[in-house]
Amino acid sequence: MDQPVRVRYAPSPTGHLHIGGARTALFTYLFARQRGGQFILRIEDTDLGRNVSGAAEEFYNGLRWLGIDWDEGEDVGGPYGPYRCTERMDIYREHIERLLGEDKAYYCYCTEEELEREREEQTAAGQTPKYSGRCRHLTPEQRAAYEAEGRSHTVRLRVGEGEKIEFRDEVRGEISFESDGNDFVIVKSSGMPTYNLAVVIDDHLMKITHVTRGEEHISNTPRQILLYRAFGWEEPIFAHFNLILNEAGKKLSKRDESILQFISQYRDLGYLPEAILNFLALLGWSPDTEEEIFSKQDIIERFSFDRVNKSGSIFDQKKLAWMNNHYFKKADLGEIVALCVPQLQRAGLLPEQLDEARQQWAKTLVALNQDKMNCAADIVPLTELFFRDEPELEGEGRAVLAEEGVPKVLEAFARQVEAMDDAAYTADAIKGAIKAVQAETGAKGKGLFMPIRVALTGQTHGPDLNETIWLLGRVKALKRLREAASGKLG
RNA sequence: GGCCCGUUGGUCAAGCGGUUAAGACACCUCCCUUUCACGGAGGUAACGGGGGUUCGAUUCCCCCACGGGUCACCA
Numbered sequence: 316m317d318q319p320v321r322v323r324y325a326p327s328p329t330g331h332l333h334i335g336g337a338r339t340a341l342f343t344y345l346f347a348r349q350r351g352g353q354f355i356l357r358i359e360d361t362d363l364g365r366n367v368s369g370a371a372e373e374f375y376n377g378l379r380w381l382g383i384d385w386d387e388g389e390d391v392g393g394p395y396g397p398y399r400c401t402e403r404m405d406i407y408r409e410h411i412e413r414l415l416g417e418d419k420a421y422y423c424y425c426t427e428e429e430l431e432r433e434r435e436e437q438t439a440a441g442q443t444p445k446y447s448g449r450c451r452h453l454t455p456e457q458r459a460a461y462e463a464e465g466r467s468h469t470v471r472l473r474v475g476e477g478e479k480i481e482f483r484d485e486v487r488g489e490i491s492f493e494s495d496g497n498d499f500v501i502v503k504s505s506g507m508p509t510y511n512l513a514v515v516i517d518d519h520l521m522k523i524t525h526v527t528r529g530e531e532h533i534s535n536t537p538r539q540i541l542l543y544r545a546f547g548w549e550e551p552i553f554a555h556f557n558l559i560l561n562e563a564g565k566k567l568s569k570r571d572e573s574i575l576q577f578i579s580q581y582r583d584l585g586y587l588p589e590a591i592l593n594f595l596a597l598l599g600w601s602p603d604t605e606e607e608i609f610s611k612q613d614i615i616e617r618f619s620f621d622r623v624n625k626s627g628s629i630f631d632q633k634k635l636a637w638m639n640n641h642y643f644k645k646a647d648l649g650e651i652v653a654l655c656v657p658q659l660q661r662a663g664l665l666p667e668q669l670d671e672a673r674q675q676w677a678k679t680l681v682a683l684n685q686d687k688m689n690c691a692a693d694i695v696p697l698t699e700l701f702f703r704d705e706p707e708l709e710g711e712g713r714a715v716l717a718e719e720g721v722p723k724v725l726e727a728f729a730r731q732v733e734a735m736d737d738a739a740y741t742a743d744a745i746k747g748a749i750k751a752v753q754a755e756t757g758a759k760g761k762g763l764f765m766p767i768r769v770a771l772t773g774q775t776h777g778p779d780l781n782e783t784i785w786l787l788g789r790v791k792a793l794k795r796l797r798e799a800a801s802g803k804l805g
Numbered sequence: 806g807g808c809c810c811g812u813u814g815g816u817c818a819a820g821c822g823g824u825u826a827a828g829a830c831a832c833c834u835c836c837c838u839u840u841c842a843c844g845g846a847g848g849u850a851a852c853g854g855g856g857g858u859u860c861g862a863u864u865c866c867c868c869c870a871c872g873g874g875u876c877a878c879c880a
Contacts, residue, residue, distance in 0.1 A: 325880095326880090327879080327880050329879085329880080359880065361879090361880080362878095362879055362880065364879095365879070365880085423878095427877090427878065430877090430878085431877095434877090438806090441806075442806090442807090443806070443807045443808085443876075444807095444876070445876095467878095469878055484810095487810070487811090490809070490810080491809090492808075492809070493808090495807090495808080497876090499877095500877080500878050501878095502878080503878040504878060505878075507878085509877090509878065509879085509880090510879070510880045511880095513880095514880090529874095530809095530810070530811090530873085530874065531874055531875070531880090532874095532875090532880085533809060533810065533874070533875080534808075534809060534810095534874070534875040534876070535875085535880090536809095537808095537809095555810090557810095557811085558873075558874070560873080562816090564872070564873075565873080566873075566874070594817095597817070597818085597829090598817070599817090601817085601818060601819070603819085604828095605819080605827070605828045605829080606828090606829095607817090607818095607828080607829060607830095624817095624818080625810075625811060625812095626810090626811050626812065626872090626873085627811075627872085627873065627874090628816090628817065628818090629816060629817080630816095630817095631816050631817060631830065631831085633816080633830065633831060634816070634817065634829080634830040634831080635830095636830095637829090637830055637831085638829095638830085640843095644843075684842090686842065686843050686844095687841080687842050687843080749839095759839090760839060761839055761840080762839090763839070764839035764840075765839065765840070767839095768839080768840065774840085774841085775840060775841080776840045776841030776842080777840070777841060777842090778840095778841075778842075780839070780840085
């Protein structure tokens with residue numbers, strides 16, 4: 316049998332969990348769960364300057380919210396810790412010493428300015444920028460001289476030229492490179508390992524079997540393979556997922572504002588995590604059936620790397636909205652109410668504390684709109700009219716109210732409503748009242764319902780009228796009817 | 806520019822030598838409904854180009870074009 320699968324998601328804590336990262340984590344997680352393996356979360360914080368405090372916690376929260384859990388990580392522990400680069404410095408040091416000792420790596424005293432100038436000159440001369448190798452063969456005297464100057468050093472890996480570097484990618488097949496003799500930096504002058512060094516050491520020591528990540532890392536892979544070779548370690552299996560693109564077809568950047576790209580934004584808008592997980596799974600991966608609504612468990616059972624798409628996927632917010640709407644319709648009303656009430660509270664439409672009656676009222680309000688919402692935040696524009704003093708009359712509505720016989724209908728209905736006491740004011744009673752108006756005035760169909768709807772809501776469309784009128788409340792309904800009947804509206 | 810990867814409708818995508826080239830989102834039409842939405846029934850719309858290989862290419866190979874990724878002491 317195959318050795319047990321161990322995979323990891325290793326974000327750098329420099330910002331929020333975004334769609335691309337979540338999707339990478341998801342694919343990795345799905346693979347682990349499907350194969351009964353371990354999913355590890357590691358924090359790659361080697362860039363001290365860019366680390367954002369609290370970012371790691373945000374990753375944890377976002378991932379858990381989506382339904383992704385892990386077996387090892389700094390918050391849950393595990394036998395291969397620590398799970399954060401900055402806490403693994405002793406480990407790195409030891410491995411760097413080894414490379415240095417075997418003369419597979421060397422100190423480089425070039426300053427960033429010198430290197431930049433070198434690159435500029437090469438670029439100006441039409442050459443591909445590449446490290447000159449100036450410090451490659453420094454004598455002990457030269458080194459001592461640099462040290463005496465107070466120069467700091469980096470460590471570079473010796474890279475041969477023309478060495479074949481081939482690997483089999485689980486999603487793209489064979490990929491091959493040729494080493495270019497460009498000695499790359501593996502330890503920064505600060506003493507911190509660079510990403511490439513840290514991942515290789517960590518992945519190896521944590522016994523990672525499959526290295527999964529976005530396509531943008533393909534070009535890092537040959538360098539990492541060189542490192543595996545330098546250490547004499549067996550390479551893991553690689554899998555690079557396609558990129559998620561914005562509407563312009565470009566890789567999502569953190570500054571991109573054309574799209575909502577942070578998981579927290581969707582959570583705040585009241586999306587359902589199951590919908591996002593479902594949608595993300597289908598972005599770059601497809602099952603072998605025509606269905607597309609899947610629970611996490613369904614996806615775990617079906618997932619495989621060979622059905623991951625090779626070309627980039629444009630993130631379609633409209634389809635996500637549709638999918639979330641689909642999950643909304645299937646969800647328990649109670650769950651949707653719990654999502655919508657805070658939205659209304661945040662908009663200042665509902666008080667922080669709801670009494671029993673108000674709670675019941677809110678439940679009906681949400682129930683009436685449950686299948687219209689793409690996300691919980693939609694409840695606000697959808698139901699705003701219930702909270703206003705005056706309905707906002709649309710152009711079409713104005714035309715409806717201007718029709719002949721409308722005041723008579725509205726007055727008749729107003730009398731009906733007035734005759735009810737508060738206890739008798741129910742959706743059923745309202746239905747009966749409208750019937751009575753029909754009998755009295757002879758108005759029917761559109762000519763009956765539409766004026767009432769417009770007078771009360773200002774709109775020519777909306778959910779069930781009886782429920783709507785009940786939600787409005789007797790007093791407000793009466794007031795609006797009278798105003799519309801007397802032509803005061805609009 | 807070098808290296809690497811990719812290219813099926815507007816979007817997500819199925820297809821893995823022979824198909825009327827699926828399905829979904831979006832859009833349009835119709836039905837249902839007092840209205841909107843939901844739901845139902847339809848519709849518009851795609852294999853980047855050129856060479857091969859083959860009886861036969863969307864599918865395999867090559868070239869080109871286009872798109873993207875990456876070329877840091879960022880990950």
